[in-house]
Amino acid sequence: MAPPELHPAVLQNVALTVRPTTGSALALETKVLDLEPQSDGSTTLVVAPPPGLDPREHHFDATLAWTYPLGRMECTVRTRPARRAYGxxxxxxxxxxxxxxxxxxxxxARIAVPVLLTWTDLDAEREPEQDPDVEPEPIDLAGVVVDLSEGGLLATVPRGSRAPAVGTRLEATVRVDDEDLAQPATVVRHVRFASGGIGVAVAFAEPRRHGDRLRAVVFAVERRRRSRT
Incomplete structure (x- = not known):
């Protein structure tokens, strides 16, 4: 699969894209429960079945992705159901x-800081009594960043909330050390987490605006993580 040091770690969250026999591909997040070396030198990953999917389903065309200190890895995989002592x-x-x-x-780097996404839904239907010349009120959605870089972020938002559509231009305000770092961004994808929550990934339109500040934060988080290992 890869040199052992590049395997996702046990209990590490990983991204899994599966392509069911019917319907479109699903981007999910799950957790590595165990690593099982095989006689041919490869390693089989044992992961938790994402909620909402049939745990007995096979997938012959799936993609696994995970982060490690030097970047992000990706591997094509096959999934098959099994049972271990824990389920x-x-x-x-x-x-x-x-x-x-x-x-x-x-x-x-994985980091938990508040973020506020602000946008205007220009495609929303207006009430009959609304003045057509008055712009719709901005929409604010508070979330928590779970993955951050100077070029963008992935945030989890509350269940049932109205997430901005892919392609929406908005303002993303990240709060770091009591400082609000606001900049324009575009929604590039949605992610469905294994917990059932929704993730919103955005790319910053002007990465240099707060690039130095965010880069310092990301490197500090990674240094702390590596010092604990």
Whole structure:
């Protein structure tokens, strides 16, 4: 799959894209429960079946992605159901060697800080009595950043909230050390977490605006993480 030091760690959250036999691909997040070395030198990952999906389903075309100190790795896998002492699981078997994703231009780190997403829904239907010349009120959505870089972020938002659509231009205000760092951004994708929550990924339109500040925060988080290992 990859050199052992590049495997996702036990209890690490990983991204899993599965392609069911019917319907579109699903971007999910799950957790590695165990690593099982195989006789051919590969490693099978034992992960928790994402909620809402049939834990007994097979997937012959799936993609696993995870972060490590030098960037982000990706590997194509097959999934098959199994059972371990702690319950039903999915076994992820690599179908090709893992590769480092080179398209990431910025170093990222997992971090939990508040974020406020603000946008105007210009496509929303107006009430009959509304003045057509009056712009709609801005929409504010508070969330928590779970992955941050100077080029963008991934935030989890409350269940049931109205997330901005992919392609929406908005203002993302990240709060770091009692400082509000606001900048324009665009929603690039939605993520469905294994917990059932929704993630909103945005790319900053002007990465240099707060690039130095965010880069320092991300590197500090990674240094602290590595000092504990």
């Amino acid at each position: 039903e699981v999915w076994l992820l078997c690599p179908s090709a060697p893992a590769t480092r994703l080179q398209e990431r231009a910025y170093f990222r």
